[in-house]
Amino acid sequence: MATILDGKLVRDAILASLKPRIERLTAERRPPGLAVVMVGSNPASEIYVRNKVKACAELGIAGEKHLPLDTVTTEELLFLVEALNRRPDIDGILIQLPLPEHIDQQQVLASIDPSKDVDGFHPCSVGDLVANRPGFRACTPAGVMRLLEYYGIPIAGKDAVVVGRSDIVGKPMAFLLLHAHATVTICHSKTANLAEQCRRADILIAAMGRPAFLTADFIKPGAVVVDVGINRLRTPEQVDRVFPGDPQRLAELEEKGSVIVGDVHPEAFSQASFYTPVPGGVGPLTIAMLMSNTVDSAERRLGIRGSS
Numbered sequence: 637m638a639t640i641l642d643g644k645l646v647r648d649a650i651l652a653s654l655k656p657r658i659e660r661l662t663a664e665r666r667p668p669g670l671a672v673v674m675v676g677s678n679p680a681s682e683i684y685v686r687n688k689v690k691a692c693a694e695l696g697i698a699g700e701k702h703l704p705l706d707t708v709t710t711e712e713l714l715f716l717v718e719a720l721n722r723r724p725d726i727d728g729i730l731i732q733l734p735l736p737e738h739i740d741q742q743q744v745l746a747s748i749d750p751s752k753d754v755d756g757f758h759p760c761s762v763g764d765l766v767a768n769r770p771g772f773r774a775c776t777p778a779g780v781m782r783l784l785e786y787y788g789i790p791i792a793g794k795d796a797v798v799v800g801r802s803d804i805v806g807k808p809m810a811f812l813l814l815h816a817h818a819t820v821t822i823c824h825s826k827t828a829n830l831a832e833q834c835r836r837a838d839i840l841i842a843a844m845g846r847p848a849f850l851t852a853d854f855i856k857p858g859a860v861v862v863d864v865g866i867n868r869l870r871t872p873e874q875v876d877r878v879f880p881g882d883p884q885r886l887a888e889l890e891e892k893g894s895v896i897v898g899d900v901h902p903e904a905f906s907q908a909s910f911y912t913p914v915p916g917g918v919g920p921l922t923i924a925m926l927m928s929n930t931v932d933s934a935e936r937r938l939g940i941r942g943s944s
């Protein structure tokens with residue numbers, strides 16, 4: 637039977653290991669500081685930002701929100717980032733993506749002081765990742781690595797297939813697996829014979845944003861399957877297609893307005909040796925790794941060596 641890779645368990649372990657480090661920083665100097673910048677109103681982003689600031693408060697990190705209106709210009713946003721770069725009490729700056737169309741996203745991300753780039757999207761952090769030098773790693777893929785490590789899943793010499801090549805998940809994920817000595821294939825929307833590529837995977841990472849797309853015939857029996865996808869089914873027809881004749885899911889749709897499903901079809905997990913559920917797999921780790929990057933940054937900037 638397939639074993640669940642429990643993201644909440646690993647998240648709790650990560651957060652527990654951060655607590656004494658935050659206490660030491662606070663006692664000896666000051667709490668770590670994280671600034672989260674969200675432009676305009678986007679319901680999904682609002683939930684993410686709220687959860688990030690809440691996680692800070694629970695841990696003793698000084699989290700603050702900056703909420704420019706969506707009429708803000710690139711220049712004004714650069715000015716805000718510059719001010720945060722200069723503040724000694726801020727160790728991490730996070731720009732919640734996506735930014736509105738009229739903002740030059742690349743320019744804004746590149747304006748963050750690389751020593752405060754806790755999201756790992758600055759070109760310097762990307763360069764560090766590619767060259768396997770120390771630096772900030774993008775939170776979601778870094779969380780996946782911690783999950784695999786926690787469960788003692790061997791990576792070296794394995795065939796890993798990453799479906800998705802975004803800058804925030806697919807590409808950094810592929811590099812992290814490569815540096816852990818997997819043989820890595822990156823697939824995307826133009827990949828020919830996706831099922832055949834996926835079936836070669838000892839470790840399959842789904843990061844496509846396509847609900848329940850990867851069915852059992854994409855999965856090698858015994859593979860480790862990590863489902864990064866978070867997709868919302870919003871109609872009874874969509875729910876019935878993925879969860880046929882499941883009154884509980886229909887009730888969930890009625891109650892919450894949507895049902896969350898990953899990129900892997902729920903029935904396909906039975907083929908795996910280990911798999912991440914959605915929700916409760918990769919999701920909880922992203923914020924934990926953001927907290928971890930912020931604490932690392934504070935320790936580095938204050939010259940205090942961490943306890944882990």
Ligand code: NDP
Pocket residue numbers: 776799800801802803804805806823824825826827830843844845846864865866867918919920922
């Ligand atoms: P993007 O939309 O930026 O990238 C999706 C990638 O999947 C692209 O590279 C795209 O290929 C590829 N893709 C799309 N359709 C197919 C297809 N039919 N066959 C093969 N490849 C395909 O998404 P993100 O990387 O930002 O996110 C991916 C998923 O992960 C989403 O569901 C998102 O919600 C979730 N997510 C979850 C997080 C978490 O904390 N658990 C954090 C971040 C994201 P191409 O490049 O050719 O277009």
